Amino acid sequence: MNRNVLDTYDIRLLSALQQDDALSLQCLAELVSLSASQCSRRISRLKAKGYIQKQVTLLNPQAVGLDVEAFVTVSLDNHTPDSATHFKEAILK
Numbered sequence: 001m002n003r004n005v006l007d008t009y010d011i012r013l014l015s016a017l018q019q020d021d022a023l024s025l026q027c028l029a030e031l032v033s034l035s036a037s038q039c040s041r042r043i044s045r046l047k048a049k050g051y052i053q054k055q056v057t058l059l060n061p062q063a064v065g066l067d068v069e070a071f072v073t074v075s076l077d078n079h080t081p082d083s084a085t086h087f088k089e090a091i092l093k
Helices: 008-019 025-032 036-048 081-092
Strands: none
Touching: 008 025, 008 036, 025 036
16 A cells, blocks of 8 residues: 555554554544544545554453463374374363
8 A cells, every 4th residue: 555645644544543543533633633523534434445444452361361361382293194183182171
């Protein structure tokens, strides 16, 4: 995507949305010095052109009981379908 297509207002909008996607159109409009309807049209265009891929909610890991995150590397002695099945069964216990 060609970055030159984005103007100052688009960049301000994207920055504000990346910080807090739950902002109302009126709040966004005040932040970027546009009307709410102009913000709405620009956001729709940015989505249609692929600049905004999706909108997500970031959860508080501790609040939802996900206090620990671990990355583990596992090596198996052999890579047969039976050993893979046995391994999957063992970790699901």
